[in-house]
Amino acid sequence: EAGVTQSPTHLIKTRGQQATLRCSPISGHTSVYWYQQALGLGLQFLLWYDEGEERNRGNFPPRFSGRQFPNYSSELNVNALELEDSALYLCASSWELNRGNSPLHFGNGTRLTVT
Amino acid sequence: GNSVTQMEGPVTLSEEAFLTINCTYTATGYPSLFWYVQYPGEGLQLLLKATKADDKGSNKGFEATYRKETTSFHLEKGSVQVSDSAVYFCALRIYSGGGADGLTFGKGTHLIIQP
Numbered sequence: 001e002a003g004v005t006q007s008p009t010h011l012i013k014t015r016g017q018q019a020t021l022r023c024s025p026i027s028g029h030t031s032v033y034w035y036q037q038a039l040g041l042g043l044q045f046l047l048w049y050d051e052g053e054e055r056n057r058g059n060f061p062p063r064f065s066g067r068q069f070p071n072y073s074s075e076l077n078v079n080a081l082e083l084e085d086s087a088l089y090l091c092a093s094s095w096e097l098n099r100g101n102s103p104l105h106f107g108n109g110t111r112l113t114v115t
Numbered sequence: 116g117n118s119v120t121q122m123e124g125p126v127t128l129s130e131e132a133f134l135t136i137n138c139t140y141t142a143t144g145y146p147s148l149f150w151y152v153q154y155p156g157e158g159l160q161l162l163l164k165a166t167k168a169d170d171k172g173s174n175k176g177f178e179a180t181y182r183k184e185t186t187s188f189h190l191e192k193g194s195v196q197v198s199d200s201a202v203y204f205c206a207l208r209i210y211s212g213g214g215a216d217g218l219t220f221g222k223g224t225h226l227i228i229q230p
Contacts, residue, residue: 004158033217042222043159043204056217090158092217101147101166101208104218106158 002027004107006091012113013081021076021110025093031055032074033094033104034066038087046089049074081114088112117142121205121221128195129229136190136224138179138205146207148172148181148188149218153202162190162203200228 005024013019025032034046045058049068057064063079072093078085088111092104121138128134140146147166151159163172168183179190188205202225206218 035217043218043220045217045219048217092159103149103161103164104208105161106151108156108158 004091004093004105006089006107006110008110009108010111010113012115014115015081015083017081019078019081019085019112021078021089021091021112022073023075023091023093023107024073025091026105029093029095029105030072031094032068032072033092034074034076035090035092036060036087037090037109038084041087043090047076078112083114086112086114117146117207117209117219119205119207119219119221121203122224123222125225125227127227127229130197131194132228134190134192134195134199134226136203136205136226138188138190138221140186140188140205140207142186142207142209144209146209148179149206149208150177150179150188150190151204151206151220153204153223155201159204195226195228197228197230200226202226 007022031050033048036044047066048056052068066076068074088109090106090109092106094102094104118141149164150162152162153159163174165172165181171180177192179188202223204223205221208218
């Protein structure tokens, strides 16, 4: 069974540009989560998509947005990039029928560097 | 709100030593508890989980018991190996009626095992 896949592995952008990160969940998983792992700040919850809808978002500005496609894959868009957006962005998927009990399965992340 | 507190480290041990990484939580409701491990350059891997009080999760020689009375989920291993060197994250997940939310993570504990 293929795990969660993310692309690209690395992404280098300049301040003010836009970045698009992509995620394919494990087959059969309907929920996708995005997390930011910045140096020294731990894992911060960004967004949760389930069945194509945004279910919850963390404490991030509106320039962080995303969507989930009918095949449950997802993309994260970051507009007007700032230097502090440099981080590892992790995508995770889960199977939501066991509400709250299902673990999240993570991809290896996209390393975004803003210069 | 929900939160997880764990020792940040780094924790440095010699091979074959006994390991304990403390984790305590605060939650409004009855969470499921998880330990994840992150090896250098990789995403997070689920190590073990427990979904109700007194459950013991175990995997690869690691174990943790869900203690509701002390709101704790300490990770233990009887004899660590150099290959256990990684960052360990304690996390909780809770169903709040409106749907399951994502994971709330501790800040991670960097474990270094010396030969």
